[in-house]
Amino acid sequence: MKAxxxxxxxxxxxxxxxxxxxxxxxxxxxxxxxxxxxxxxNSIIQSVIVVCFCLLFSTVxxxxxxxxxxxxxxxxxxxxxxxxxxxxxxTFLILFSYFQQFPFGLLGISxxxxxxxxxxxxxxxxxxxxxxxxxLLPIIKTYNIGFFQHIRLIDWPLLREDLIQVTQFIFLGxxxxxxxxxxxxxxxxxxxxxxVFESIFIDGNWAIIVYLAxxxxxxxxxxxxxxxxxxxxxxxxxxxxRYFHPVKPRKISNFALVMVFSYLFFYCGGFLYQVGKxxxxxxxxxxxxxxxxxxxxxxxxxxxxxxxxxxxxxVSLLYLQFKNVKYDWIYNLMLPSSVVVGIAxxxxxxxxxxxxxxxxxxxxxxxxxYGLALIKSYxxxxxxxxxxxxxxxxxxxxxxxxxxxxIFYPQVKKSLLMMGTLLTLYCFFExxxxxxxxxxxxxxxQYIERLISTYRLEHGFIYSFILMLFLALPYLxxxxxxxxxxxxxx
Amino acid sequence: MRxxxxxxxxxxxxxxxxYVFRDNGKSLNEASQIRIYASGSFISEWGPGPELKKAFExxxxxxxxxxxxxxxxxxxxxxxxxxxxxxxxxxxxxDQFDLIRVSDKVKWRNISDYxxxxxxxxxxxKAFLEHExxxxxxxxxxxxxxxxxxxxxxxxxxxxxxxxxLEDLLNxxxxxxxxxxxxxxxxxxxxxLMWVARSFPEDKAISYLQKINDQAxxxxxxxxxxxxxxxxxxxxxxxxxxxxxxxxxxxxxDSSYHALNFAAGLPLQIEFVGLLDQCLNCExxxxxxxxxxxxxxxxxxxxxxxxxxxxKNVVESTAFDTIPVYNFLNYKAYTKEEINKWLKIWSEIxxxxx
Numbered sequence: 040m041k042a043x044x045x046x047x048x049x050x051x052x053x054x055x056x057x058x059x060x061x062x063x064x065x066x067x068x069x070x071x072x073x074x075x076x077x078x079x080x081n082s083i084i085q086s087v088i089v090v091c092f093c094l095l096f097s098t099v100x101x102x103x104x105x106x107x108x109x110x111x112x113x114x115x116x117x118x119x120x121x122x123x124x125x126x127x128x129x130t131f132l133i134l135f136s137y138f139q140q141f142p143f144g145l146l147g148i149s150x151x152x153x154x155x156x157x158x159x160x161x162x163x164x165x166x167x168x169x170x171x172x173x174x175l176l177p178i179i180k181t182y183n184i185g186f187f188q189h190i191r192l193i194d195w196p197l198l199r200e201d202l203i204q205v206t207q208f209i210f211l212g213x214x215x216x217x218x219x220x221x222x223x224x225x226x227x228x229x230x231x232x233x234x235v236f237e238s239i240f241i242d243g244n245w246a247i248i249v250y251l252a253x254x255x256x257x258x259x260x261x262x263x264x265x266x267x268x269x270x271x272x273x274x275x276x277x278x279x280x281r282y283f284h285p286v287k288p289r290k291i292s293n294f295a296l297v298m299v300f301s302y303l304f305f306y307c308g309g310f311l312y313q314v315g316k317x318x319x320x321x322x323x324x325x326x327x328x329x330x331x332x333x334x335x336x337x338x339x340x341x342x343x344x345x346x347x348x349x350x351x352x353x354v355s356l357l358y359l360q361f362k363n364v365k366y367d368w369i370y371n372l373m374l375p376s377s378v379v380v381g382i383a384x385x386x387x388x389x390x391x392x393x394x395x396x397x398x399x400x401x402x403x404x405x406x407x408x409y410g411l412a413l414i415k416s417y418x419x420x421x422x423x424x425x426x427x428x429x430x431x432x433x434x435x436x437x438x439x440x441x442x443x444x445x446i447f448y449p450q451v452k453k454s455l456l457m458m459g460t461l462l463t464l465y466c467f468f469e470x471x472x473x474x475x476x477x478x479x480x481x482x483x484x485q486y487i488e489r490l491i492s493t494y495r496l497e498h499g500f501i502y503s504f505i506l507m508l509f510l511a512l513p514y515l516x517x518x519x520x521x522x523x524x525x526x527x528x529x
Numbered sequence: 530m531r532x533x534x535x536x537x538x539x540x541x542x543x544x545x546x547x548y549v550f551r552d553n554g555k556s557l558n559e560a561s562q563i564r565i566y567a568s569g570s571f572i573s574e575w576g577p578g579p580e581l582k583k584a585f586e587x588x589x590x591x592x593x594x595x596x597x598x599x600x601x602x603x604x605x606x607x608x609x610x611x612x613x614x615x616x617x618x619x620x621x622x623x624d625q626f627d628l629i630r631v632s633d634k635v636k637w638r639n640i641s642d643y644x645x646x647x648x649x650x651x652x653x654x655k656a657f658l659e660h661e662x663x664x665x666x667x668x669x670x671x672x673x674x675x676x677x678x679x680x681x682x683x684x685x686x687x688x689x690x691x692x693x694x695l696e697d698l699l700n701x702x703x704x705x706x707x708x709x710x711x712x713x714x715x716x717x718x719x720x721x722l723m724w725v726a727r728s729f730p731e732d733k734a735i736s737y738l739q740k741i742n743d744q745a746x747x748x749x750x751x752x753x754x755x756x757x758x759x760x761x762x763x764x765x766x767x768x769x770x771x772x773x774x775x776x777x778x779x780x781x782x783d784s785s786y787h788a789l790n791f792a793a794g795l796p797l798q799i800e801f802v803g804l805l806d807q808c809l810n811c812e813x814x815x816x817x818x819x820x821x822x823x824x825x826x827x828x829x830x831x832x833x834x835x836x837x838x839x840x841k842n843v844v845e846s847t848a849f850d851t852i853p854v855y856n857f858l859n860y861k862a863y864t865k866e867e868i869n870k871w872l873k874i875w876s877e878i879x880x881x882x883x
Contacts, residue, residue, distance in 0.1 A: 136761065222750055474600075
């Protein structure tokens with residue numbers, strides 16, 4: 040297949056929501072610039088606070104966590120991803136139960152977002168540190184490199200790409216959240232998503248979503264430009280040590296571990312407390328299993344369809360890189376707003392109905408909402424790192440599929456597993472996009488949302504817990520098998 | 530390892546193919562199917578949807594397909610985008626504010642000849658359905674009411690403070706203890722805003738809204754979040770429905786929840802059904818309209834939706850009969866502009882708070 044044809048196809052796919060919206064809505068000139076600026080600056084302030092705290096905490100804690108066995112810490116940090124995927128109502132209930140008087144306003148929003156994103160930030164930065172910086176620690180110790188030199192010469196150059204990726208992910212998450220600023224924020228904190236909501240539902244200005252989509256692409260472009268600027272001096276570790284043997288944990292490292300456990304206890308403890316309370320209150324015969332089993336099967340199929348699409352996308356990007364075609368700009372076309380993608384795909388897929396069309400509609404949408412962001416977070420950097428291997432593959436005339444199976448897959452299998460886990464969790468807990476895009480079948484995210492919107496909060500907690508357990512099983516199974524596989528050196 | 534991956538992939542691929550092609554022969558048969566937009570709670574296993582579907586399909590040779598509606602405004606906007614996309618006949622779950630705000634976005638059929646409701650509650654008729662302002666509106670020709678409830682503040686028996694009016698909500702003892710809903714995103718939230726707007730002169734209403742901010746525990750984006758906070762004991766009062774305590778009584782055998790009666794009256798929320806002008810199976814949809822007003826359907830809606838039926842006879846000798854007699858506020862005709870004006874006032878007040 041011609042690489043450029045593939046690139047054009049991807050371009051059309053990623054631009055499709057915008058093209059559809061442009062044809063559906065007439066753009067008006069009465070764009071409420073003043074309100075937009077206020078909401079935009081609020082979104083920026085909220086996002087900056089959250090990003091700063093998450094990055095600071097993660098980067099300070101991570102070097103100490105590196106004193107412990109990575110396998111164990113990685114397992115602990117996987118639990119820290121829970122707040123990112125569970126319904127925000129659960130986060131609110133957990134948070135509110137710790138406060139006599141919740142600090143609504145900027146502090147409340149920041150706190151809620153920090154609880155949601157801290158685990159993700161810690162998880163990603165720890166993985167990057169263990170992979171890139173930790174193997175160099177014995178050398179650093181030998182040469183007695185000072186603290187600031189360590190940061191300037193080693194940590195920053197090696198981790199900056201990961202730090203920027205975490206920043207981008209949290210920024211987009213904060214900027215496209217509606218429920219958190221609405222509940223935790225008070226009135227002053229109108230953010231961009233709320234501004235869009237008000238424009239659509241109060242003023243009936245639907246054309247605003249076209250502006251929003253365009254502006255989102257501009258932010259992402261800016262992010263990418265900053266990213267490129269900061270990465271202009273590339274450091275490629277030619278042969279980093281593959282294995283890292285931690286030293287005996289220092290006392291302060293134990294403190295770092297306690298901090299991580301406190302965070303996990305804060306969220307997971309709160310969640311499990313609510314689940315426990317729900318199990319005590321709800322009897323087995325009240326569990327409403329009929330809809331759940333149907334929703335579960337539908338979501339399982341949706342996950343498979345989404346996996347297939349994300350897999351195709353990864354292979355396509357790899358192929359483009361294999362053929363030396365630049366495609367980085369595709370990351371600028373991420374569309375994290377469920378309203379934007381939902382409305383566009385509602386229009387696009389209105390030609391028919393049925394489960395097959397629905398699966399296509401949702402999975403294509405989910406790839407736009409989450410797939411590309413996950414690829415950016417977990418695979419963009421390994422893809423860049425493989426550049427040398429591409430060159431070698433060309434010299435030895437290794438075919439693309441051989442390269443894919445023998446070089447690419449062994450290098451990224453753990454990242455793929457993590458991406459797959461997050462993607463599955465998104466598929467199983469997503470409901471707002473499904474509502475906007477209009478679906479006829481029932482999916483688990485919708486099911487849990489229905490439970491909590493009809494007095495059945497306890498059922499919501501129980502089913503979320505059951506889902507988490509169920510999804511953990513294949514994850515543990517696959518992690519076990521992948522850890523048994525041979526490691527291929529960088 | 531490779532064998533494992535191949536076997537797992539094959540297993541899922543087969544499962545996927547079986548499932549995807551299972552309904553290939555089942556095409557949309559427009560002559561025998563009625564497609565209805567309804568809320569998620571309405572069509573859930575525990576909602577009235579499945580039982581209504583079963584009872585209706587038993588009576589007729591028609592099939593019902595429920596489509597989940599996220600939000601009436603969003604749903605009607607989607608219907609409005611392009612009439613070719615309309616793959617539905619009926620829309621359930623529109624309240625009186627939805628009718629004002631969004632009903633002009635799509636064309637509705639005149640269904641006034643199909644109102645066959647039995648006896649409606651006299652007080653409900655007086656306050657709303659036969660109120661001269663409602664009769665003057667065009668809504669009665671295009672929408673049929675099928676359930677209702679008064680909006681009220683709900684408390685647990687342990688909260689002993691006496692609250693009988695909007696002014697009592699400003700009592701310092703319940704400072705930061707009331708779980709409200711955001712009127713921009715929630716229907717009960719909008720009900721409360723318009724309740725305040727009609728209960729005081731404009732300047733006093735604005736001042737009241739400023740003061741009530743201090744009493745609010747939070748303004749949740751949805752009823753479910755507000756009720757969740759209340760159930761989780763984060764708030765002492767929640768803005769909900771007079772029927773909420775009945776849910777706890779029937780489902781949880783808990784009689785400690787109470788809806789507060791206000792001497793000046795409580796606002797009513799009535800849910801309507803409308804027939805889309807571009808309906809695919811209009812004849813079948815009209816049959817459903819008659820059915821939803823029948824004693825059987827009204828009974829199902831009451832028992833599963835925890836809302837009061839329009840037919841007063843359905844309530845007799847049920848737990849719903851124990852709901853005290855509340856005073857209702859009369860129907861008030863608002864324009865879309867008035868609603869938007871109050872939403873903007875509320876937004877402005879909130880911008881200066883928290």
